[in-house]
Every structure is written in C-alpha cells, then in structure tokens.
Amino acid sequence: MEQASAYAIEVRELHKSFGDLEVLKGIDFTVAPGEVVCVIGPSGSGKSTLLRCVNRLEEPTSGSILIDGEDITDPDADVDGLRSRIGMVFQQFNLFPHLSVTRNLTLAQLRVRKRSKREAIEVAHANLERVGLSDKLDAYPAHLSGGQQQRVAIARALSMDPDMMMFDEPTSALDPELVGEVLGVMRLLATEGMTMMVVTHEMGFAKEVADRVVFMDDGIVVEESPPQQLLQDPRHERTRRFLQLVN
Amino acid sequence: MAMRGRQRERLFRAVMYVLFAAGFLAIVLVADWTLIRRNFFNVDLAREMFPDVLLIAARNTIVYTFLAFSFGLVFGLLLALMRLSTIKPYRWLATTYIEIFRGLPALLTIFLIGFGIPIAFQTRWHVLVNITLGLGIVAAAYMAETIRAGIEGVPKGQMEAARSLGMSKTQAMASVIIPQGFRLIIPPLTNELVLLIKDTSLLFVLGTTPATKELLKFGRDLLNTRANATPLIVVGVVYLMITIPLTQLVAVLERRNARAR
Ligand SMILES: Nc1ncnc2c1ncn2[C@@H]1O[C@H](COP(=O)(O)OP(=O)(O)OP(=O)(O)O)[C@@H](O)[C@H]1O
Numbered sequence: 001m002e003q004a005s006a007y008a009i010e011v012r013e014l015h016k017s018f019g020d021l022e023v024l025k026g027i028d029f030t031v032a033p034g035e036v037v038c039v040i041g042p043s044g045s046g047k048s049t050l051l052r053c054v055n056r057l058e059e060p061t062s063g064s065i066l067i068d069g070e071d072i073t074d075p076d077a078d079v080d081g082l083r084s085r086i087g088m089v090f091q092q093f094n095l096f097p098h099l100s101v102t103r104n105l106t107l108a109q110l111r112v113r114k115r116s117k118r119e120a121i122e123v124a125h126a127n128l129e130r131v132g133l134s135d136k137l138d139a140y141p142a143h144l145s146g147g148q149q150q151r152v153a154i155a156r157a158l159s160m161d162p163d164m165m166m167f168d169e170p171t172s173a174l175d176p177e178l179v180g181e182v183l184g185v186m187r188l189l190a191t192e193g194m195t196m197m198v199v200t201h202e203m204g205f206a207k208e209v210a211d212r213v214v215f216m217d218d219g220i221v222v223e224e225s226p227p228q229q230l231l232q233d234p235r236h237e238r239t240r241r242f243l244q245l246v247n
Numbered sequence: 248m249a250m251r252g253r254q255r256e257r258l259f260r261a262v263m264y265v266l267f268a269a270g271f272l273a274i275v276l277v278a279d280w281t282l283i284r285r286n287f288f289n290v291d292l293a294r295e296m297f298p299d300v301l302l303i304a305a306r307n308t309i310v311y312t313f314l315a316f317s318f319g320l321v322f323g324l325l326l327a328l329m330r331l332s333t334i335k336p337y338r339w340l341a342t343t344y345i346e347i348f349r350g351l352p353a354l355l356t357i358f359l360i361g362f363g364i365p366i367a368f369q370t371r372w373h374v375l376v377n378i379t380l381g382l383g384i385v386a387a388a389y390m391a392e393t394i395r396a397g398i399e400g401v402p403k404g405q406m407e408a409a410r411s412l413g414m415s416k417t418q419a420m421a422s423v424i425i426p427q428g429f430r431l432i433i434p435p436l437t438n439e440l441v442l443l444i445k446d447t448s449l450l451f452v453l454g455t456t457p458a459t460k461e462l463l464k465f466g467r468d469l470l471n472t473r474a475n476a477t478p479l480i481v482v483g484v485v486y487l488m489i490t491i492p493l494t495q496l497v498a499v500l501e502r503r504n505a506r507a508r
Pocket residue numbers: 018021023041042043044045046047048049050
C-alpha cells in the first residue's frame with residue numbers, strides 16, 4: 001500500500017488542452033491540509049481550468065492529480081465520491097432556482113450521502129446559521145441578493161461535509177457592497193481550519209487570509225510564496241506587471 | 248405635397264373599413280336568412296344533442312387527448328434524452344424516429360396502427376390502445392424536440408453545480424435539469440396539447456361505436472342523418488370552450504416567463 005500523501009491536493013505535471021489550445025502547460029502544485037491557497041493571475045491564464053481539473057469537471061489531458069493521496073486521474077477512480085468530498089463554489093453561484101434554500105442544501109445530502117430527511121434538514125439549517133442566513137430557510141434563490149445567494153452556495157457545499165473547499169472568483173459577480181459578507185464567511189472557514197483553494201482578484205483577502213499565494217500566467221505557475229512576499233515583493237517581472245495592473 | 252406616413256396609414260385604414268362594411272352588407276343582403284337559421288342554428292336539434300355531446304363526445308375527446316398526451320410526454324422525454332445522449336446509436340435512433348413521424352401525415356400513422364399492425368401480426372388491441380398509440384406516436388416525435396429544447400435551455404452551470412456535489416449524471420438530470428427544463432417549455436407543451444385535442448378528430452378512421460365517438464365524429468354523424476349543419480356549430484363551440492382557455496393560459500404563462508427573465 002502506498003504511503004498516504006502529506007498533501008490534500010497534489011498536482012503533478014498537469015496538462016490540459018482544448019483542441020489545439022493548450023491551456024495548462026505543466027502545472028505542479030500542492031495544498032497541505034488546513035492550508036488556504038489563493039490563486040491569482042490574468043484572465044485566460046487557466047485558473048478556472050486548474051480548479052475544474054481538480055474535481056474533474058474538466059478531464060486532464062495528462063499528468064496526475066492526487067486528492068488525499070488518491071489518484072483521481074485513474075480511470076477507475078470514483079469521481080462522484082471524489083466530488084462529494086470537494087466543495088465547489090462558482091462565480092455565478094449556480095443555486096438551483098426551482099428549489100427553496102433548504103432544498104438546495106438537502107438535495108445532494110439525500111441523494112449522495114443517503115442521509116435521512118431529518119438529518120439532512122438539521123445539517124442544512126446548521127450550515128445556514130454558519131453563513132448567517134437562518135432567516136432564509138424557505139426563500140427561493142431569486143428572492144435573495146447576490147451576496148446571500150453566494151453564502152447559500154457556500155452553505156450548500158458545506159452541507160456535504162467536504163474535506164476541502166474550492167472557490168472560483170466567488171465575489172466577481174457581486175456588487176461591491178456585497179463582497180464583504182461573502183469574504184467574511186470565507187474568512188470564518190479559514191479560521192476553522194478548512195483546506196481552501198481560492199481563485200480571486202481580492203488582493204486584500206489574499207494578503208490577510210492566505211497562507212500562500214500562487215501567481216499563474218499563460219498556463220504555468222510563475223511563482224508562489226507567502227502573501228506578504230508575493231504581493232509586495234514579487235520575484236518575477238510578469239507578477240510585478242500583473243500586480244501593478246490590478247492595484 | 249406628399250402625405251406624411253401617419254396620414255397615409257390613416258387613409259388606408261379608412262378605405263379598408265369601408266370595403267369591409269360593403270362586403271359584409273352584401274353578404275347580409277344576398278344571404279337567405281331563414282335558410283341559414285334553419286340549417287346552422289336549429290335550436291331544437293341543438294337541444295337534442297345535450298347531454299350526449301358533453302357526456303360522451305366531449306368526454307371521449309378529452310380522454311383520448313389525455314391518453315395520447317401522457318404517452319407522448321413519457322416517450323418524448325425518452326427520445327429527447329436519447330437525442331442528447333453521448334451514445335451515438337441512441338442519438339441516431341431518436342433522430343430517425345423523430346424525422347419519420349414528424350414527416351408523415353398523422354392520418355397515415357393512425358391507419359398504420361389501426362389496420363397495418365392488426366393485419367401484419369394478426370392481433371387486435373383494445374381500441375384505447377390503438378388511439379393512444381396512433382396519436383401518441385406522432386405527439387412523442389414533436390414533444391421530443393420541445394423537451395430537448397427545454398433541457399438545452401437550462402444553464403450549463405446547473406449540471407456542473409449538481410455534479411460538483413457528487414450527484415451522478417442521472418441524479419442531476421432527474422432532480423435538477425429536467426424539472427427546470429419542463430418549466431421552460433410549459434407554454435409550447437400546452438400548444439401541443441391544443442393541437443392534439445384537434446387531432447383527436449382524425450381518430451374516426453379507426454371506426455367508432457356510439458360510445459366511442461369523439462366530438463367531430465359525433466357532429467358529423469348527426470350532420471349526415473339529419474341533413475343539417477347545426478351539430479357542427481355545436482361541436483365547434485364545444486371545441487372552442489376547451490381550446491380557448493388553454494391558449495389563453497399559454498399567453499399568460501408566456502408573459503410570466505418573459506417577466507421572470
Ligand atoms: N470548455 C472550453 N473550451 C475551449 N476553450 C476553453 C474552455 N474553457 C476554457 N477555455 C479557454 O482556456 C483558457 C483558460 O481559461 P480559464 O477559464 O481557465 O481562465 P481563467 O484564468 O479562469 O480566466 P478568468 O480570470 O477570465 O476566469 C481561455 O483561453 C479559455 O478561452
């Protein structure tokens with residue numbers, strides 16, 4: 001039996017092409033348990049693709065991805081089981097609009113975790129409380145603000161008791177005044193010790209919460225270091241130029 | 248000086264009104280009103296048709312529509328899923344089916360089910376089976392395309408969100424995609440229902456007994472035995488009493504859908 005990996009996520013030599021377009025050009029990348037890693041980089045650099053490869057929403061072209069030491073690029077890998085252990089939060093929230101907030105949170109618990117209805121509802125309500133939305137149990141997504149919808153989406157992912165959470169620009173679709181409430185929930189998760197991988201343009205959040213910041217450009221990891229260093233004193237010219245653009 | 252667009256339009260409309268009024272007047276003056284009243288609006292004959300026109304004919308029309316629609320919905324969903332399948336032979340089969348039964352006259356399919364199959368296989372199905380299949384097979388072909396459009400109309404992020412929670416493709420389809428897809432296509436499906444109500448009038452070719460007549464057959468038989476057109480007017484009104492509320496419902500739903508966007 002293979003020695004269990006020390007990493008929650010371990011990406012080796014990951015390549016991903018869409019037809020002729022090579023989007024990921026050999027990514028090596030790790031996340032330790034309990035670590036918060038922020039991924040930054042210009043539009044089109046492959047950040048979303050990397051995230052989506054990690055839970056196999058995209059099929060990697062080559063390379064390997066180990067989640068808790070288990071190779072998920074293996075053809076026999078249990079992809080559904082894997083995904084249920086990785087919470088994913090999307091830029092566009094992607095709540096189920098035809099279901100109430102509580103039903104959004106219980107659906108996968110019932111179908112995938114096979115929990116009893118009673119237990120699923122208990123878990124759902126506990127997680128809604130965690131994101132500060134105990135008063136919206138029966139609301140429908142269309143009646144919530146963007147910030148509230150994103151917090152429901154986070155609670156939905158948390159209801160599966162994931163080992164780690166991935167966020168793909170969770171605040172980019174929000175009005176500026178709603179960004180804070182979502183980042184607040186994420187900060188809470190980080191202090192609780194959740195393993196997190198966050199694609200974001202919120203440099204303030206990265207600086208404050210991340211253990212490590214990864215800068216990607218053109219399908220490769222250009223550099224990675226603790227936030228203070230990468231954001232204030234980047235080693236590479238490309239990183240410096242990017243940071244000047246966003247600041 | 249040239250007329251302004253607005254003025255010209257107003258003049259054009261005035262001329263049209265005059266022409267319509269003249270035409271209408273001509274018809275009123277030329278027509279033989281006693282004859283028309285006797286043949287189209289014979290009150291005694293109309294009264295005689297009740298309650299059978301409702302309790303037998305309208306009821307049969309509604310039952311046949313319901314059976315064919317249910318069959319079309321279930322089979323249409325299956326065809327739509329086959330068309331969207333990643334498995335090529337499924338796609339190919341569904342496409343062939345849809346093309347064939349949308350391309351043939353419905354009457355031909357009804358004949359085929361009612362007479363072709365009994366001859367070929369030496370079997371006789373219950374008349375309701377013939378009716379359900381005769382109309383339902385065609386309805387499924389149309390509904391499959393509508394349902395497919397509904398499923399494709401659900402944003403891609405919905406499937407991804409469901410899959411990212413660990414749901415299988417089938418689970419995601421059943422609890423997330425299909426319920427939303429159907430919501431999108433309630434208006435066009437209601438339209439198909441209206442078409443189907445009218446298409447039940449083709450079922451007479453399967454042969455009827457007094458108890459299995461649908462509306463149009465009921466009206467036509469009276470037209471023949473009584474040599475009077477009043478029964479057609481009566482069943483026409485009954486058809487409209489069923490179809491107009493439905494088309495109105497479609498209009499309301501479409502407006503609501505447009506607002507929800
Ligand atoms: N399904 C796809 N088919 C084809 N090309 C794709 C697909 N998904 C992404 N791409 C391309 O891959 C490249 C990287 O996309 P990706 O979404 O990973 O970038 P990103 O770093 O997340 O950018 P952004 O900050 O704009 O979200 C882009 O050029 C994009 O057009």
